[in-house]
Amino acid sequence: MKQITATGTTVDEAVQSALEQLQTSKDQVQVDVIDEGKKGFLGFGSKPAIVKVSIQKNPVQDAELFIIEVAKQMGAPVQVKTEVKDRDIAMQLEGDKIAMLIGKRGQTLNSLQYLTQLAVNRESDQFYNVMLDAEGYRARRKETLENLAKRLAEKAISSGKEVKLEPMPSYERKIIHSxxxxxxxxxTDSDGNDPRRHVVIRPS
Incomplete structure (x- = not known):
């Protein structure tokens, strides 16, 4: 987190000095007053005001910039639409080469989501949950997984044996369980350790 300590004859003057040095605005920073200072009398006994000003991280902006830069490096530039609810950041990606960012069975999208979440929470005091979607892929994937779950449940029943699914991220395993x-x-239960953790369907 970028921060600076500044002084001035008043707290407001000290804050303004810090903002100019950081090249930012007051709504983007956190201000801690170290010393309110003292005016003194006829110029004697005065003390400068001292403040510590820190630039606040914007997790949404960080997430968007990270995705846009990674997608650009992959040769698949995107536009990002973001919705925030409490600490959940839902992001929709749109672009001409979106299939490249989704990857086989959503593996590239899942990896991008994981990396974005790491980038957002790296220096944050609060944990933010990031969910990436690309042109409705998550809804289609959910329907596919639900159909797969029902089909493999029938297989487990007819064979009388447990059926192991391929490794999946936690939210996809949750779809199977649900x-x-x-x-x-x-x-159903989950077995193994990430990133190889998978769902197991057993006859009851």
Whole structure:
């Protein structure tokens, strides 16, 4: 976090000096007053005001800039639309080469999401959850996973053996668990360690 300590005859003057040095505006910083200073009498006994001014990180802006730069380096420039709810950052990516950013079974999109989340939370005091989507891919993937869950549940029942799915990120495993949570003939759990953690469907 970029910060600076500045002085002035008043707190406002000290803050203004810091803003000019940081080349930013007051709404982008956090101000801590170290000493309010003292005017003195006829120029005697005066003390300067001292403030510490820190540039506040903007997690949404950080996420957008990170994605735009990575996509540019990949040769697939994108536009980003962002919605923020509490500490959840949902981002929609749009571009002419969006398939390149989705990758096989969403693996590239998942990796980009993971890296974006790391970048956003690297210096943040709060944890932000980042979800990337690209032209409705997540909804299509959810439907695919729900159909897969039902199909593999039937396989587990007919064979009488457990069925292991491919490794998936936690939110995709959750889709499988949710799709089968009310199924009377199978149970599900997750096995293994990330990034190889996967869902196992067993006959109940």
């Amino acid at each position: 799709a089968l949570q009310n199924h009377k003939k199978v149970v």
